[in-house]
Amino acid sequence: MRLKVYKHLFFDLDHTLWDFDRNAEETILELLEKYDLAEFGVTNGEAFIRHYQEKNEKLWTLYRAGKVKKEYLRVQRFRSTFKAYGIEDQELIHEFAEDYIRICPTKSHLIPNAIEILDYLHERYRLHLITNGFEEVQYKKLKHSNIRHYFREIITSEKAHCKKPDQRIFDYALRQTSAGKREGLMIGDNFEVDILGAQNAGIDQVYYHPEHNGQQNSATYTISGLDELKGIL
Numbered sequence: 535m536r537l538k539v540y541k542h543l544f545f546d547l548d549h550t551l552w553d554f555d556r557n558a559e560e561t562i563l564e565l566l567e568k569y570d571l572a573e574f575g576v577t578n579g580e581a582f583i584r585h586y587q588e589k590n591e592k593l594w595t596l597y598r599a600g601k602v603k604k605e606y607l608r609v610q611r612f613r614s615t616f617k618a619y620g621i622e623d624q625e626l627i628h629e630f631a632e633d634y635i636r637i638c639p640t641k642s643h644l645i646p647n648a649i650e651i652l653d654y655l656h657e658r659y660r661l662h663l664i665t666n667g668f669e670e671v672q673y674k675k676l677k678h679s680n681i682r683h684y685f686r687e688i689i690t691s692e693k694a695h696c697k698k699p700d701q702r703i704f705d706y707a708l709r710q711t712s713a714g715k716r717e718g719l720m721i722g723d724n725f726e727v728d729i730l731g732a733q734n735a736g737i738d739q740v741y742y743h744p745e746h747n748g749q750q751n752s753a754t755y756t757i758s759g760l761d762e763l764k765g766i767l
């Protein structure tokens with residue numbers, strides 16, 4: 535027996551629907567080629583990407599905590615990656631960082647089964663997004679991956695003036711959608727940000743965790759593939 539009747543589904547975007555890693559990797563590999571960085575010693579694109587991801591994650595943690603600004607994050611993640619290769623040409627780094635921001639959101643790879651599950655859920659629930667990404671960037675992603683039409687409200691942290699896991703962004707989302715707490719369900723890949731955030735706001739959660747090995751956690755539901763949502767909803 536299902537105890538709650540969900541009406542509003544709040545999706546996270548990056549890594550939950552939009553395949554961030556694949557899109558970012560494709561963009562970076564193209565840019566390494568464009569700027570002929572093999573000439574400067576960047577001969578292994580995958581290794582460069584691993585360096586970059588490490589720096590990017592650390593900076594995102596700082597950004598979420600309000601310790602750095604987005605303009606800083608956008609350039610610094612490449613500046614510190616290039617530094618590991620002894621590349622400190624600031625003009626090149628800025629151009630590379632700008633190209634990345636411009637091109638990456640135009641990539642359209644989605645997480646497996648995203649379209650099928652959105653088609654299925656769209657007919658049964660009201661779908662919305664709660665995303666910490668930058669407003670203009672997130673809209674570009676939705677447009678190019680052709681999933682904008684599935685969502686009624688798009689709640690970005692820029693619009694809400696606070697970021698997940700801050701409870702205020704979830705309260706804001708409930709207000710914007712006229713949803714009751716018990717009618718809402720948050721679906722996201724980041725445990726601290728999406729799951730604990732929604733939990734604090736009194737909203738049930740689906741933890742999308744592709745590497746899930748059956749280990750217990752405090753999320754209402756845990757899935758390792760988006761198709762499993764059909765078993766819940």
Ligand SMILES: [Mg+2]
Nearest residue numbers: 546548549723
């Ligand atoms: Mg995410």
